[in-house]
Amino acid sequence: MLAISRFRSSFRILAAASFSADASADFSGPEVKTRIPGPESLRLISELNKIQESRAVDIFIDFKKSRGNYVYDADGNRLLDVCNHIASLPLGYNHPDILSALQDPGILHLLAHRPALGIAPPTEFVHMLESSLLAVAPAGLTDVMTMMCGACAVENAFKTAFLHYQRRERGETEPTDEEYQSCLRNEPPGSPNLTVLTFKGSFHGRTFGALSATRSKYLHKLDLPAFDWPAAPFPQLKYPLDEHEQENRREEMSCLDAVRNIAREWSERGKPVACLSVEPIQSEGGDRHATPYFFRELQTIAKDIGALFHVDEVQTFGITGKLWAHEHWDLPHSPDIVTFAKKLQTSGAFVRPGLRPDRSWRIFNTWMGDPSKMIIADAVVKCIKKHDLVQKTGTVGAGLLKGLNELQERYPAILSRARGAGTLCSIDCRTSQLKDEVVKALQNEGIYIIGCGERTIRLRPSLVFEDRHAAVFLDIFDAVLARQPK
Ligand SMILES: Cc1ncc(COP(=O)(O)O)c(C=O)c1O
Incomplete structure (x- = not known):
């Protein structure tokens, strides 16, 4: 793990006033034990490849262990997930509101039929x-x-x-x-x-x-x-x-x-x-x-x-x-x-x-x-409204973008075009190859992130991504950039 501090300290005041839609369900940072993908993910990728094309698979996921904004992979690595299944996990992993909606015995018949x-x-x-x-x-x-x-x-x-x-x-x-x-x-x-x-x-x-x-x-x-x-x-x-x-x-x-x-x-x-x-x-x-x-x-x-x-x-x-x-x-x-x-x-x-x-x-x-997915949609919509999550993507996103702009100023030979709306933020690398290298380095330091376009690194955090998660991301990004040849 890299030493992390810079953005965490600048986010400390914000974090104190921070909301938490999943307060009990998160971790303080990533924990990486192997290269990403690790040996177990690689084994599963090779097994899957016998059955279907699987070259796009980054990691296999332990959904049971994953919580909030942190995903566990098959090798026990814990990563901060800012990819979220290509922008499609609304409330991170195992959100209590979704789990409790699905545990309601009154909906079993809806889960049982499509x-x-x-x-x-x-x-x-x-x-x-x-x-x-x-x-x-x-x-x-x-x-x-x-x-x-x-x-x-x-x-x-x-x-x-x-x-x-x-x-x-x-x-x-x-x-x-x-x-x-x-x-x-x-x-x-x-x-x-x-x-x-x-x-x-x-x-x-x-x-x-x-x-x-x-x-x-x-x-x-x-x-x-x-x-x-x-x-x-x-x-x-x-x-x-x-x-x-x-x-x-x-x-x-x-x-x-x-x-x-x-x-x-x-x-x-x-x-x-x-x-x-x-x-x-x-x-x-x-x-x-x-x-x-x-x-x-x-x-x-x-x-x-x-x-x-x-x-x-x-x-x-x-x-x-x-x-x-x-x-x-x-x-x-x-x-x-x-x-x-x-x-x-x-x-x-x-x-x-x-x-x-x-x-x-x-x-x-x-x-x-699929009615079973609408039960999840219902829990998501209620959680969004209860915790004002959309408005919070605006405030958390503003801090995240400010951090990206700071990094762009510190690493002008690598980064450009920081941009964002809410937490849908992104930044470009000088070349497509550099983008791939930075994405890989971030993954190996515990940030699950992917790119888009030719040279872009994109963030697609969940709606329960808070200032403290942004700080973790920015600190690790900073450390990864510091190691890139200038
Ligand atoms: C704007 C937009 N439209 C449509 C799609 C297609 O969605 P799906 O992959 O669920 O078919 C995507 C997927 O990334 C998208 O970003």
Whole structure:
């Protein structure tokens, strides 16, 4: 273990006033006994590899022993987890509120069945939706459809937009016989040439529609057929945003012009944009931010071109200092569709009224979610509200970002572009290779962290990540950086 002190002492005052949603359930720091991955993780990886591709596995996890923000791996190493299963553990490990919700004998029948929610939901379903998902619904979005994963939510957001577009085009008339026949051949007019406009660097998932909208890495897309859909440039901003307002504004205006032009060109080519989809922060693509101005203008463009404005909040729910990241934008109207997954434990989309398909079975699959995960979502939502966890991501995140900025000043040859919203923070390394080395060194010093984009180290702490955890992270990061060749 490295000696740690610097940030811990600067966080001492904050820590004294700190909240604790899981006070009894945490540790004072990491404890690393082996290289990461250790021999037992390596053995399990090799066993798994006999059955399935497992080269992406970092460590095997001892879920039983892990608590709060600390994860135990198969070798008994205890790491501070700022990855959280790619941003998807809302309350860390074994949170008492989740455990107690699952121990309620009155829910055993819900755990025992995975129903076809679209045709035969449990009697409790309406209440479950109301008390969990609808309790955190974005303002103005009163419909919610539950789905299977983030990509599945995105697929159905796109389908909602296409169905809406066609219904608007067709008006009250019935589809023609030619439309019925041609859709079975995957041909227009039944399968219309509608498109989704997304952004270079975006990530919306790996199923075919979502993957066509994804533009982050070759690895995800190579050798796979894709829909012919447009992509616009996403602003490449300078950080801190408030110190580069003018040049950032110029960059955003140029990207907005490109969006308008692309939408017009594709419409002229007979492939109109039915859905304009954007992440509030391009996450997998390298934690790229834009300003509220950019998003407000995008919403206007979507309206002007007759497309739905879809905000993909799969990665951003709860962590940016607001419940939904788009609440930072001061939009004049709600987005049309907001997709979620990860921290809400169940996935789906909030949709504004008037966008339901004209018939049943059109937005559908067998499970359409999972009531057992909604029990967890319910406990998460209640815990968020009880402990004001979202607001706390704002205060804890401010300290974390301040610490990252300090490190960037101390190690200018290694780090740049510290940025963040709430605890969704990140920083770039000089090269992609250096990023990989720093991530590995951090893991070996007891921080479970991963990168994103080309050169970015990203933090995705749980919502019970406190100042004291930030201090542990920053101290260890500092020590790891001090050892890097300058
Ligand atoms: C913004 C965004 N959309 C969609 C997805 C896909 O979610 P899933 O991996 O659950 O399919 C992700 C996953 O990282 C994401 O970050």
